[in-house]
Amino acid sequence: MSHAAPPAVTHLANGEWHRLHPATPLLKGGIALVAIIGFGVYNLRDAFIETLFGGGGSGDEDPVSWLLGHTAFWVIALAVLGFLLLLVAGFYVSWRMHTFRITDEVVEVRSGILFRTHRKGRLDRIQGINIARPFIARLFGAAKLEVNVAGQDANVQLDYLGSAAADDLRREILRLASGTQAAAASTEPTASGGGVVGQRVAELLAPELDPHEAPLESVVTMNLGRVIGSLLLSGFTVAVIGVVVAVIVSTNLTGEAWFLFAIVPGLIGGASYYWTRFTRSLRYTIAGTPDGIRIGYGLLSTSNDTLPPGRIHSVQVSQPLLWRITGWWEIKVNRATKSTTTDGSGQRNTTILPVGDRGDVMRVLALVLPGLSTDDALEMLQRGIESKGGDDGFTNSPRRAAPIRWFSWRRNGFALVDDAVLLRKGAIWRELVIVPLARLQSVAIDDGPIYRRLRLGAVKVHTVAGPITPSLGAIDRADAESFFETVAAAAVRSGSSDTSHHWRAHEAATLSTPPEPTQ
Amino acid sequence: MSDVSTIDYQRVSPKYIVVDLVGYLISGVVMTAASFIPLLAFGWSLGWLPPVAVGVVSIVMIALTPRRVRAIGYALRDDDLVFRRGIMWTRVVAVPYGRMQLVDINRGPLARAVGLSELKLVTAAAATGVVIPGLPEAVAEELRDTLVTLAESRRAGL
Numbered sequence: 136m137s138h139a140a141p142p143a144v145t146h147l148a149n150g151e152w153h154r155l156h157p158a159t160p161l162l163k164g165g166i167a168l169v170a171i172i173g174f175g176v177y178n179l180r181d182a183f184i185e186t187l188f189g190g191g192g193s194g195d196e197d198p199v200s201w202l203l204g205h206t207a208f209w210v211i212a213l214a215v216l217g218f219l220l221l222l223v224a225g226f227y228v229s230w231r232m233h234t235f236r237i238t239d240e241v242v243e244v245r246s247g248i249l250f251r252t253h254r255k256g257r258l259d260r261i262q263g264i265n266i267a268r269p270f271i272a273r274l275f276g277a278a279k280l281e282v283n284v285a286g287q288d289a290n291v292q293l294d295y296l297g298s299a300a301a302d303d304l305r306r307e308i309l310r311l312a313s314g315t316q317a318a319a320a321s322t323e324p325t326a327s328g329g330g331v332v333g334q335r336v337a338e339l340l341a342p343e344l345d346p347h348e349a350p351l352e353s354v355v356t357m358n359l360g361r362v363i364g365s366l367l368l369s370g371f372t373v374a375v376i377g378v379v380v381a382v383i384v385s386t387n388l389t390g391e392a393w394f395l396f397a398i399v400p401g402l403i404g405g406a407s408y409y410w411t412r413f414t415r416s417l418r419y420t421i422a423g424t425p426d427g428i429r430i431g432y433g434l435l436s437t438s439n440d441t442l443p444p445g446r447i448h449s450v451q452v453s454q455p456l457l458w459r460i461t462g463w464w465e466i467k468v469n470r471a472t473k474s475t476t477t478d479g480s481g482q483r484n485t486t487i488l489p490v491g492d493r494g495d496v497m498r499v500l501a502l503v504l505p506g507l508s509t510d511d512a513l514e515m516l517q518r519g520i521e522s523k524g525g526d527d528g529f530t531n532s533p534r535r536a537a538p539i540r541w542f543s544w545r546r547n548g549f550a551l552v553d554d555a556v557l558l559r560k561g562a563i564w565r566e567l568v569i570v571p572l573a574r575l576q577s578v579a580i581d582d583g584p585i586y587r588r589l590r591l592g593a594v595k596v597h598t599v600a601g602p603i604t605p606s607l608g609a610i611d612r613a614d615a616e617s618f619f620e621t622v623a624a625a626a627v628r629s630g631s632s633d634t635s636h637h638w639r640a641h642e643a644a645t646l647s648t649p650p651e652p653t654q
Numbered sequence: 655m656s657d658v659s660t661i662d663y664q665r666v667s668p669k670y671i672v673v674d675l676v677g678y679l680i681s682g683v684v685m686t687a688a689s690f691i692p693l694l695a696f697g698w699s700l701g702w703l704p705p706v707a708v709g710v711v712s713i714v715m716i717a718l719t720p721r722r723v724r725a726i727g728y729a730l731r732d733d734d735l736v737f738r739r740g741i742m743w744t745r746v747v748a749v750p751y752g753r754m755q756l757v758d759i760n761r762g763p764l765a766r767a768v769g770l771s772e773l774k775l776v777t778a779a780a781a782t783g784v785v786i787p788g789l790p791e792a793v794a795e796e797l798r799d800t801l802v803t804l805a806e807s808r809r810a811g812l
Contacts, residue, residue, distance in 0.1 A: 285778070471778060576779035579747040580658065597747075597779035604781070616658040623748040627733040630752050631808060 147300060148237040148307035152245075155233055156277045156295040160226035162269075163294065168222065235293055237304070239311055242282050242291050256284040256291040258312040259636045262446045262472040263427075264305045265484070267438040268298065280304060283472040285599075290472065305441060309426040312443065314637030354498040355421055355491055361463070362416045365490035366409055368457035375405055416489040423502050425639070430487055440484055445635025446470060447503050448574040448598040449605055452496055452520055453566040464496045464520070465489060468503065469601030485602050496520065504569060506554050515552045519559045519567040522546065529559055530618070535589050536609040549594070549607055549618055554629045556596055556622060558607045568605045570596050572622070572629035580619045582612070594618050658746060661736055663727025669768045670788025671723045676764055678719060682712030728786050733808070735775070735801070737784045747784055752808035753777045757798045761791075773797060 147153055156162075161169075225248070233246040241255045263283040272278065278301040279294035296304065366372065378401065382394045414434040421430050424441065431439035448469040458464065466488035488499045500516055501508060507516060518527050524545030525531070531548030532540055540547045543562035550557045556575070558568040579595045586592060592615030593608040610618075634640060689708040693701030718741065726739045731748075738746040758774040765771065765787075771794035772787040789797065 576753045576777040577747055577749040577782040577784070579745060579782075581743065581745050583743045595781065597777070597781040599778050600780050619658055619746065619748065623734055623736075623750065627750045627752065627808075630750060 147304050148311065150236060150238045152234040152236045155230065155235070155293060156297050156300075157230070158275050158277055159233070159295045160230050162272050162275060162277055164226070168219075172219070235291075237308060237311065242308060244291055244293065254291055256282050256289070258308065259314075260285050261308070261312045261443065262470055263440050263442040264308060265438065265440045266301050266305060268433075268436065270435040273298075273435075273437070278302075282308065283470075285471040306426075309441065309443065312637075313426055314640030354423070354502065355419070355488065355495045357416060357419045357490075359417070361490055362413060364461060365416070365458065365463055366412055368455070368461065368463075370455045370457075371405070371408065373457065412489070419489060421487065421499060421502065427638075428487075428502050430484075438484075442470070443635070444505065444638045445571075445573065445633065447571070448601070449568060449570040449596075449603050450500070450503055451566060451568050451603040452500070454564065456564060458490075459565075462492055463490050464493065465491075466496060466499055466503075467602050469598050469603050471599045493520070500569075504555065504571065506571060507552060507569075509553065512552045512555075515550055515557060516567070516569070519550070519557045519569075520565070522559075523562075524548070524559075529557070530610070530614050532591075532609050533611045536591055536611075539585075539589070539591070539609040544609065547607065547609060549610070551621060551625065554625070556605070558596070558605055560607065568603060570598055570605050572626050573633035573635070574598060575622070575626045575630075578619055578622045578626065580615050582615075586612075592616070594622075596622065658736075661729045661731075661738075663729050663736075663738060665724060666726050666728075666786065666788035667770055667790050667793075668723070669790075670726075670765075670770055671720050672768060673762075673764045673770060673788065674723055675716060675719045678712065678716050682709070682716060686712060723788065726787065730800070735784075737786060747782065749775055749777060749782060749784055750808070751801065751804040754801060754805040757801050757805075759794050759798055771795075775801070 229246070229248055232248055232251075233244075235242070235244045237243075239258070241257055243253065243255045245251065245253050261282060262285055265279075265281040265283060267279045267281070268277070269279070272295055275295075276298045277295035278298045279292065280296055280301045281293070282291040284290060293301075293304075378398065382398055386392060386394050415432045417434050418437070419430075419432055420439075421428065423429075427441050427443035427446070429439060429441045431437065448471060451467045452464050453467070454464050465486060467486050470485065487503065488495065491499065497513065497516065501513075507513070515528055518529065522529075524543075524547075529546075529548035529550045531546065532544040534544065536544045536547070543560065546559060546562050546565075548559055550559075554572045556570045556572065558570075560566045560568070575596055575598060577597045579597065581593045581595065582591070586609070589609075590612045591609050592612045593606065594610065594615050595604075595606040598605060686705055686709045689704035690701075692698050692704060721741055722739075725741045725744070727737070729736045734748045734750040736746065736748045738744065754775055754777060756776045758776065759771050760774060761771050769791055770788050771791050772785055773789055773794050775782065775784040775786075786797075
C-alpha cells in the first residue's frame with residue numbers, strides 16, 4: 136500500500152511544518168479549470184481547422200471565428216492567458232503557504248495568501264478523525280483528513296494528503312491523543328508491485344477496511360438484498376407511494392395531467408436519495424480498533440471515521456414501521472462535532488448502522504458502548520429494544536398514563552444500567568435511547584397541568600446536539616423525581632472518574648510514565 | 655441527597671417582578687394593538703374576538719407575574735446546581751458543576767435600572783438552557799465566581 140518509506144511517513148507527525156499533497160490545487164479547484172480549458176479548446180478546434188484548411192464557410196459564423204478576425208482577439212487571448220498563468224501561480228503559492236504540523240499537544244494548520252488563517256485543535260479534545268476519498272482524489276491516490284474537534288465548524292482539515300500518508304497520520308494523531316507515550320507498533324506496509332498504475336488499481340480494488348488497521352473483521356455484514364430491502368421498506372418509500380397515489384387520484388378526479396409533471400423534480404430528488412443511501416450502505420464496515428471504532432462507507436467516494444472511546448454522547452436504536460416485518464433496526468449517535476463531510480442524504484456521519492438485524496445491533500452496541508458489556512447490561516439492552524414491557528427491570532409508565540401513551544405505556548420507561556441511562560419508548564415506532572452518564576450534560580424534569588392531574592412527569596437528559604433528543608414523557612411523578620436525583624448524582628460520579636479524553640493513559644501509566652493527576 | 659420536592663431554593667430578587675411586569679405589559683399592549691388589525695382593516699363582524707382574547711391572556715399573564723417570579727429558584731447542592739421555574743408548566747434542571755463550560759452575566763436596560771443581572775450557564779448541550787434572572791449585581795458576580803471555581807475544580811471532559 137505505502138509507496139513512501141515508513142520513516143518518511145511518520146515524520147509528518149514530528150512537530151515540524153509540512154506541506155500537503157502536491158496534487159492538492161488540482162483536486163481542490165483545478166478540475167474546474169481543466170474543464171474550462173478543455174471546453175475552450177473544444178470550441179477553438181473547429182475554428183482552428185477552418186483557418187488551417189480554409190473549409191467552406193458555413194452560413195452561420197460562430198463567435199470564435201468572428202473573434203479571430205479582429206485584432207482585439209489577440210488582446211483578449213493574451214489577457215486570458217495572463218489570467219490563467221496568474222491562477223496557476225496563485226494555486227501554487229497557496230499550496231506553498233498551506234502548511235500543517237502535529238505536535239504532542241495540538242494539530243495546527245496555516246493557510247491563505249493575503250488573509251492568513253491559523254487554526255489549532257487540541258489533541259485531547261479530538262472527537263474523531265475522518266478520512267474521505269472523493270472518487271477523483273482516489274484516482275490520484277489522495278485523501279482528505281479531517282480532525283473533528285468539539286464545536287460547530289471547529290474541524291481541522293488537511294486536504295489533500297497521500298492516501299497512505301493519511302492513514303499513517305491518523306494513526307499517529309490518535310496515538311498522541313490517546314495519552315500513550317510509547318510508540319505504537321508500526322504496521323508493516325504490504326509490498327506493492329506493479330508501479331504507480333498497479334498501486335492505484337490495487338487501492339481502488341482493496342477492501343474498504345484495511346486489514347492492518349483493524350485486527351477484527353467488520354462485525355456487521357451488508358448484503359445487496361438487505362440494502363435494497365431496507366430502502367424499499369423505509370419511511371421515505373411510504374411517503375413516495377403516498378405522493379404517487381395522491382397524484383393518480385387527483386389526476387383522475389380533475390382530468391388534468393399537469394400534476395404528473397409537477398412531481399418530476401420530486402422523482403429525480405427521490406432517485407438521488409435512494410442512490411446515495413444505496414452506495415453509502417453497500418460497502419459499510421464497522422470494526423473495533425485499539426483507538427476506537429472505525430466506520431467506513433462508500434462505493435466510489437469512500438469515507439471512514441475513527442471515533443476514539445468516549446466520544447459518543449448518545450445512541451439511539453430505532454425501527455421504522457415497515458422494518459418490523461424483517462426485524463431490522465438502525466443505530467444513530469450524537470457526536471460533539473459537525474463533520475463537514477456531508478453526504479446527499481444528510482446523514483452527516485451520525486448513522487453508524489444503516490440497517491441490521493438484532494444480532495448486528497447487539498454487536499454494534501457492544502462496540503460503541505464498551506461500558507455495557509456485562510451479561511445483565513446486555514440483557515437490559517435486549518429488553519430495551521424488543522420487550523413489550525411489563526415487569527422487566529425497566530421502570531415503566533403507570534396505567535394512568537394510557538390516555539397519553541395509548542399503545543406504548545406498558546413499554547414506555549427507563550432503566551439505569553452500569554454507567555448509562557436507557558430510555559425506552561414507542562410500541563409502534565420502537566426506540567431505545569442510551570446515554571452514557573459520563574457524557575450527560577444536565578438532567579431536567581418537566582410537567583404541565585395535564586401531567587400534574589395524572590401525577591405524571593417527563594424527564595429530559597441533555598446531551599450535545601444531534602439527531603437524538605433523549606427524553607421520556609408520561610412516567611410516574613415519583614419515579615421521575617427519583618430518576619432525576621439518581622441520574623444527577625450518578626452523572627457527577629461518572630464524570631469525575633471518566634478518563635476517556637486520554638483513553639490509553641492508563642496503559643502509559645503501566646509503562647512507568649507518571650500518571651496524569653486525576654481530578 | 656435531598657429530594658426534588660424538598661430542595662431549599664434561593665429565590666430571586668422581588669425587584670425582578672417589576673422588570674418582568676414591564677416586559678409583559680409592553681408585549682401585551684403591542685400584541686393587543688396588533689390583534690385589532692382584522693377588525694379595523696377588514697371590518698370582520700367577529701373582529702372584536704382576537705383583541706379581547708389577547709387582552710385577557712395578557713392580563714392573566716401580568717396578574718400571575720408575582721407568582722411566576724416567586725416560582726423561580728436555584729439551589730447550590732454538593733455537586734450540582736438545581737434551577738426551577740414555572741407555575742403551570744414547571745421545569746427543574748440539575749447541572750453538575752463539572753459540566754459547565756462558561757458562565758455569562760447579562761444585563762438588560764430595565765434590569766440595570768433596578769440593579770439586577772441575569773446569569774446564564776452554558777454546557778456542551780444547548781438544551782440545558784439555564785438562565786437565572788433577577789439576581790442583584792453583587793450576588794450575580796459572587797455566584798459566577800463560585801460557579802467558575804467549582805467548575806474548575808471538577809472539570810470533566812465533554
